[in-house]
Amino acid sequence: MANVMLHQTVGTLQLLSSSRIHCQVGNSSVRLLPKDLKVEVRFSKRGPNSFGEKKLNVIQASASLTSVFDPVLSPSNKGTHESLKKSNEAALILIRHGESLWNEKNLFTGCVDVPLTKKGVEEAIEAGKRISNIPVDMIFTSALIRAQMTAMLAMTQHRRKKVPIIMHNENEQARQWSQIHSEDTLKQSIPVIAAWQLNERMYGELQGLNKQETAERFGKEKVHEWRRSYDIPPPNGESLEMCAQRAVAYFKDEIEPQLISGKNVMIAAHGNSLRSIIMYLDKLTSQEVISLELSTGIPMLYIFKEGTFIRRGSPMAPTEAGVYAYTRRLAQYRQKLDEMLN
Numbered sequence: 612m613a614n615v616m617l618h619q620t621v622g623t624l625q626l627l628s629s630s631r632i633h634c635q636v637g638n639s640s641v642r643l644l645p646k647d648l649k650v651e652v653r654f655s656k657r658g659p660n661s662f663g664e665k666k667l668n669v670i671q672a673s674a675s676l677t678s679v680f681d682p683v684l685s686p687s688n689k690g691t692h693e694s695l696k697k698s699n700e701a702a703l704i705l706i707r708h709g710e711s712l713w714n715e716k717n718l719f720t721g722c723v724d725v726p727l728t729k730k731g732v733e734e735a736i737e738a739g740k741r742i743s744n745i746p747v748d749m750i751f752t753s754a755l756i757r758a759q760m761t762a763m764l765a766m767t768q769h770r771r772k773k774v775p776i777i778m779h780n781e782n783e784q785a786r787q788w789s790q791i792h793s794e795d796t797l798k799q800s801i802p803v804i805a806a807w808q809l810n811e812r813m814y815g816e817l818q819g820l821n822k823q824e825t826a827e828r829f830g831k832e833k834v835h836e837w838r839r840s841y842d843i844p845p846p847n848g849e850s851l852e853m854c855a856q857r858a859v860a861y862f863k864d865e866i867e868p869q870l871i872s873g874k875n876v877m878i879a880a881h882g883n884s885l886r887s888i889i890m891y892l893d894k895l896t897s898q899e900v901i902s903l904e905l906s907t908g909i910p911m912l913y914i915f916k917e918g919t920f921i922r923r924g925s926p927m928a929p930t931e932a933g934v935y936a937y938t939r940r941l942a943q944y945r946q947k948l949d950e951m952l953n
């Protein structure tokens with residue numbers, strides 16, 4: 612595809628290649644896929660009109676977004692990455708999935724894809740109540756159903772009533788067939804990105820074994836070492852360090868840029884993938900992380916501000932005044948929500 616610079620009255624469209632189009636319109640910019648864009652371009656009579664030419668004089672171009680819902684909206688015109696880190700503040704909610712059927716049976720689960728128990732469903736709904744006044748613009752989950760169920764159930768309690776929609780970008784057809792053809796509907800939606808990198812640590816040959824029986828067979832100390840040490844993996848499984856190498860890398864590459872651009876994010880994941888992320892957020896040592904335990908279905912709130920993560924604990928109830936006093940933005944959001952809904 613020719614590299615063509617199209618100058619629009621409201622911005623510029625730069626066809627970078629057949630894979631990505633960078634569209635700067637007004638104060639925001641969006642990375643688009645060519646197929647999502649209908650571009651009508653009228654060229655001046657005098658200008659070269661062969662696509663082979665790099666330079667085209669464009670007298671008018673109009674582009675309509677068909678359905679692009681690219682959740683990766685690059686930051687608005689706040690200049691460099693660093694200055695963005697300074698200027699934006701965002702809420703980050705972490706939730707370990709509710710109780711799963713194998714948690715109930717006390718079996719090592721890891722990457723085995725089991726659903727929630729009734730209690731786990733109730734925990735997810737309760738978690739949703741506790742964060743119902745905190746803004747959520749994007750949701751990241753693992754590829755496992757227990758985390759996705761937790762995210763969707765929690766959002767049923769959110770007062771903003773936006774609809775969480777799992778993004779299907781696994782291939783071109785999935786992207787095409789899951790398109791949304793209404794700007795208004797898109798505005799009422801929250802993109803949910805399911806990433807295997809956020810999966811629970813893979814427990815290797817322990818998956819499916821009963822934790823109590825395993826401790827009796829191999830000794831309590833050995834099993835505690837497999838479950839809670841940083842760099843000792845279970846047999847043919849992942850250590851927490853190996854889990855962190857994928858989970859924290861994904862957080863830094865895909866989630867942190869969203870927070871920097873001011874997006875409020877919820878992550879619904881697992882005991883160990885979240886322990887590795889919290890180790891990064893709280894700057895824990897490999898010794899300190901051993902004692903970090905996460906209960907199922909308990910939301911934790913962080914505030915991302917000026918490039919740092921401030922742990923705000925777990926919101927205890929939707930009406931807890933203290934939750935919204937964490938920052939001015941959260942207090943304003945809560946006030947706007949009350950005005951909108953009352």
Ligand SMILES: O=C(O)[C@H](O)COP(=O)(O)O
Nearest residue numbers: 718719720721811838882
């Ligand atoms: O994978 C599992 O078994 C649980 O989700 C976490 O197990 P753990 O608490 O033994 O790490």
